[in-house]
Amino acid sequence: MKDDTQAPDTLLLANVSRRHFLKGLAASSAVVLAARWDLVQAESDKNKAYGADAMPHGWVDNPNVFIALSDTGEVTITHHRGEMGQGIRTSLVMVIADEMGADWKKVRVEQAIGHEEKYGNQNTDGSRSMRHWFDPLRRAGAAMRMMLEQAAAQQWQVPVAECQTDVHRVVHQPTQRSLSFGELASTATQLPVPDRQTLTTKKPEQWRYMMRQPKEFKSTQKEQPLAVDGWDIVQGKALFAADVFYDDMLYAVIARPPSYGSSVGSIDDKAALQIPGVVKVIAMPTPRQPSGFEPLGGVAVLAENTWAAIKGRKALKIEWDNSSAGDNASYDSKAYRTTLEQRADTRGKVVHKVGDFAEAQKNAAQEHKANYYAAHMAQAPMEPMAAVVKIDGDRAEVWTSIQNPQAARDGVAKRLGLKPLNVTVRCGLMGGGFGRKAKPDYVYEAADLSKAMNGRPVRVQWTREDDLQHSYFHAVALEHMEATLDKQGDVSGWLHRSLAPTITATFAPDPEHQSAPEMAQGIRNMPFQFPSIQLETGEAEAHVRIGWFRSVYNIPHAFAIQSFMAELADKAGKDHKQFLLEQLGAARQLNPDPKNPVWNYGEDLKRYPIDIERCRDVIEKATEEAGWGKDMPANRGLGLAFHNSFVSYCAVVADVEVTPSGSVIIHRLDMAFDCGPQINPDRVQAQIEGAGVMGTGIALMTEITASEGKIEQDNFHRYLVPRINESPKTIHVHQVNNRLDLPPGGVGEPGIPPVAPAICNAIFAATGKRIRTLPIGNQLAS
Amino acid sequence: MLTVTVNGQTQSLDVPSDTPILWVLRDTLRLTGTRFGCGMALCGACTVHLDGQPIRSCMTPISQAVGKSINTIESMENDPVGQVVQQAWMDEAVAQCGYCQSGQIMSTVALLKNNQQPSDDDIDGFMSGNICRCGTYPRIRKAIHRAAKQAANAPKSTANQTTSDLQALFYEVTA
Numbered sequence A: 001m002k003d004d005t006q007a008p009d010t011l012l013l014a015n016v017s018r019r020h021f022l023k024g025l026a027a028s029s030a031v032v033l034a035a036r037w038d039l040v041q042a043e044s045d046k047n048k049a050y051g052a053d054a055m056p057h058g059w060v061d062n063p064n065v066f067i068a069l070s071d072t073g074e075v076t077i078t079h080h081r082g083e084m085g086q087g088i089r090t091s092l093v094m095v096i097a098d099e100m101g102a103d104w105k106k107v108r109v110e111q112a113i114g115h116e117e118k119y120g121n122q123n124t125d126g127s128r129s130m131r132h133w134f135d136p137l138r139r140a141g142a143a144m145r146m147m148l149e150q151a152a153a154q155q156w157q158v159p160v161a162e163c164q165t166d167v168h169r170v171v172h173q174p175t176q177r178s179l180s181f182g183e184l185a186s187t188a189t190q191l192p193v194p195d196r197q198t199l200t201t202k203k204p205e206q207w208r209y210m211m212r213q214p215k216e217f218k219s220t221q222k223e224q225p226l227a228v229d230g231w232d233i234v235q236g237k238a239l240f241a242a243d244v245f246y247d248d249m250l251y252a253v254i255a256r257p258p259s260y261g262s263s264v265g266s267i268d269d270k271a272a273l274q275i276p277g278v279v280k281v282i283a284m285p286t287p288r289q290p291s292g293f294e295p296l297g298g299v300a301v302l303a304e305n306t307w308a309a310i311k312g313r314k315a316l317k318i319e320w321d322n323s324s325a326g327d328n329a330s331y332d333s334k335a336y337r338t339t340l341e342q343r344a345d346t347r348g349k350v351v352h353k354v355g356d357f358a359e360a361q362k363n364a365a366q367e368h369k370a371n372y373y374a375a376h377m378a379q380a381p382m383e384p385m386a387a388v389v390k391i392d393g394d395r396a397e398v399w400t401s402i403q404n405p406q407a408a409r410d411g412v413a414k415r416l417g418l419k420p421l422n423v424t425v426r427c428g429l430m431g432g433g434f435g436r437k438a439k440p441d442y443v444y445e446a447a448d449l450s451k452a453m454n455g456r457p458v459r460v461q462w463t464r465e466d467d468l469q470h471s472y473f474h475a476v477a478l479e480h481m482e483a484t485l486d487k488q489g490d491v492s493g494w495l496h497r498s499l500a501p502t503i504t505a506t507f508a509p510d511p512e513h514q515s516a517p518e519m520a521q522g523i524r525n526m527p528f529q530f531p532s533i534q535l536e537t538g539e540a541e542a543h544v545r546i547g548w549f550r551s552v553y554n555i556p557h558a559f560a561i562q563s564f565m566a567e568l569a570d571k572a573g574k575d576h577k578q579f580l581l582e583q584l585g586a587a588r589q590l591n592p593d594p595k596n597p598v599w600n601y602g603e604d605l606k607r608y609p610i611d612i613e614r615c616r617d618v619i620e621k622a623t624e625e626a627g628w629g630k631d632m633p634a635n636r637g638l639g640l641a642f643h644n645s646f647v648s649y650c651a652v653v654a655d656v657e658v659t660p661s662g663s664v665i666i667h668r669l670d671m672a673f674d675c676g677p678q679i680n681p682d683r684v685q686a687q688i689e690g691a692g693v694m695g696t697g698i699a700l701m702t703e704i705t706a707s708e709g710k711i712e713q714d715n716f717h718r719y720l721v722p723r724i725n726e727s728p729k730t731i732h733v734h735q736v737n738n739r740l741d742l743p744p745g746g747v748g749e750p751g752i753p754p755v756a757p758a759i760c761n762a763i764f765a766a767t768g769k770r771i772r773t774l775p776i777g778n779q780l781a782s
Numbered sequence B: 001m002l003t004v005t006v007n008g009q010t011q012s013l014d015v016p017s018d019t020p021i022l023w024v025l026r027d028t029l030r031l032t033g034t035r036f037g038c039g040m041a042l043c044g045a046c047t048v049h050l051d052g053q054p055i056r057s058c059m060t061p062i063s064q065a066v067g068k069s070i071n072t073i074e075s076m077e078n079d080p081v082g083q084v085v086q087q088a089w090m091d092e093a094v095a096q097c098g099y100c101q102s103g104q105i106m107s108t109v110a111l112l113k114n115n116q117q118p119s120d121d122d123i124d125g126f127m128s129g130n131i132c133r134c135g136t137y138p139r140i141r142k143a144i145h146r147a148a149k150q151a152a153n154a155p156k157s158t159a160n161q162t163t164s165d166l167q168a169l170f171y172e173v174t175a
Helices: A016-023 A088-100 A129-156 A181-188 A214-223 A230-234 A270-274 A306-315 A322-330 A333-343 A357-362 A405-416 A441-452 A464-469 A554-572 A576-584 A612-626 A681-700 A755-767 B021-028 B073-078 B080-091 B101-114 B120-127 B137-153 B163-174
Strands: A067-070 A075-079 A107-111 A163-165 A169-172 A177-180 A250-255 A263-268 A278-284 A298-303 A317-321 A349-354 A366-374 A386-392 A395-400 A423-427 A458-461 A477-485 A491-499 A532-537 A636-645 A648-658 A664-674 A730-735 B002-006 B009-013 B047-050 B053-056 B069-071
Touching (some): A067 A129, A075 A088, A088 A107, A088 A129, A129 A163, A129 A177, A129 A181, A177 A181, A230 B080, A230 B101, A250 A278, A250 A306, A250 A441, A263 A278, A270 A278, A270 A306, A278 A306, A278 A441, A298 A306, A298 A441, A306 B021, A333 A477, A357 A477, A357 A491, A357 A532, A366 A554, A386 A441, A477 A554, A491 A554, A554 A576, A554 A755, A576 A612, A612 A636, A612 A648, A612 A664, A648 A681, A664 A681, A664 A755, A681 A730, A681 A755, B021 B047, B047 B101, B053 B101, B101 B120
Parallel strands (some): A075 A107, A250 A458, A491 A532, B002 B069
Antiparallel strands (some): A067 A075, A163 A169, A169 A177, A250 A298, A278 A298, A386 A395, A386 A458, A477 A491, A636 A648, B047 B053
């Protein structure tokens, strides 16, 4: 029995996790010294226009919020973002540790509770963590370093300028005396935080951990900043949402309505209640539509263990009432595709127009048009959703894994009628998120069930069937493309009509058109400046909950644009790479429509312009590394695609073989990636490798379909995701523009969008067959 | 009462005999390193060893383990091959979210105990039952090759070696 998996049986907000940390220390006499964090409020609310400033609760750079020192020399750094595999729990801690001069071996990491008033924004999505937190956390680390130096100066009665931090100690330069961080802890933590304007951050050449590849640590292996959770993961000790047990906890699984909006008609729970271990069956209320983050309703089976709950649910007899679901109850994704294809023939809402497309058509040397279709998908993180809620009087405690702990906290507080600060949301590691765990519906289910059980702790466990059938699905999309070429083979006119249900429909009355930020995921912000451009959204209503999926609308948009550009290159009789470079034009920075600024992932276009040179750089790098233009064996080809998203740039060359039976073998991906400075380059590489694999799945097999209002995939035999034998044989990631004079870009998502079109363009090169439907499935079967 | 051996300890269990091993490990014994991913033996996150053979614990009832020995990820730090594999996973920085990695490691240990020098095809064949949604497969492949090499460099009698012997060996190889 592992005592350390027992959640602390306290609902006290303050310092609980810190005491938990101390429990694990060998030297139990350690005193953790932390100054009051609320004495110095961050000035993050002053300019709410862009970036971290514009996020709810902004940013915080007060060292006392993130760093605690102990007299034994341990440094405890609180990590406040969500860890879902992107490695941010290592990378951000590394930023603080490096700036303050801490020795990685003496750093302990605590995971923050959901508390944005204290920590600043914690909603971990949009590939924002390093982009928004590199600067504030550098300052936090620098401020703590200066406080330690000040403390040493006071102790020695010398000028602070003579005191410098090296590794975990401050050295008096003239005498070479030194005091360790532990010795300085009690004084340093009592000092005022230096003004932001007086902070001096380290020069990059003084960094010991940031922007270094693991191989650089080989000669001094001890210094390697190993992944914070690495050993816990490989030894099975890492704690995810379902790994914490509360005394007297009940285990719940829920039978949810088959169609979005349908409700419980009648329940026969006699057989379920006979299953040994089943304690109670509870009908959940059906939410109003659109349901947002509200649970879907259904029938919950509460039991003394997970298996009894699963068996109990199987034994339920439920008649569902589909009348509340409207036409969602007849949703058929095949028929819906036909509908979208028909609508794509007529003009949609014009969201952006340059020149006159009709005029371009009149003067065209060649015209071309094509429809591209990309299917629904489910995020399917390997860890199905789980959450425990326990209510005790006017307080509640949550243990879960979630991308947005603040939304969970405030939502639980609201539905239970508690003060938000009386709800403590503790976060384990997320076993993958990919956008699914940005929605706290599963936490609310646990809150409702705990309330129904008079506050008894209840863990809601989603099964894989639940996950696949009741996801917030990636939008299905139909992209209608038209273009004209002039006599030189240059694009003279471009029409992109995009039809996809909007995520807005999950939260507000369905506008049946993509929103401006959705259209700015590849379409509105495309780097091509053709003489005539017409961008439209077509009508597309939602019939399931639509939600974020890693890189979101960039997936269908990039698939269409990057495939269509390859088709146009072919029409123009030009090499695809050369054609892309010609159509991009000379290196320059774009702000496509200054009067009506395009959404730029929340970033200022002045700081993060659409940079043609960086588009060209990634194309050049990927093609060079892949040997673009070389002779390929029969049935094998190279395909290229690039895409800018999350203010980063990625180009992919895929080396693909199509076997006589129509199987696709991906021999190699060359992925050139530019996110500006790579603070933790090995994790950047890992994210891009992972995007290569997930993108391969998007290209080849990953698809959700609906029939008669029900999702047809219920587990991994029907919902196909790439396995090791189906993945690219090798993936080579190439750094581009890894430079500190650029601001940091997103990393988690931007590797995804160019992968599928690169693979499809390679299939065209190998076979002459043009793929316009994702996933490819058996389209190539002979 | 059902009697099974889990990570070398005899356990007497008062659970329905149809309970999958996974839920006995997790809910009854609180050995949470074995993960729930699909419940249908499709993803491999729940892989454990039953008398040394890799099984999907989410579909295998505890009745099939009576009188037998179950080993989970929690025991791999005491297994000579398990140690080699865990170290290789660290050296290649394989894990992203980490959720599937218990199962990946349990499958790899079983692979290497049957096949000391697996080819890429062998790896594809043996490991295709373990899904990783983060896409760590390129590093899993590298880590398996690394572990195989390490194990081959180790003296023949690794089975009787102590933990510290193996660690010493490791530091020699990696230094």
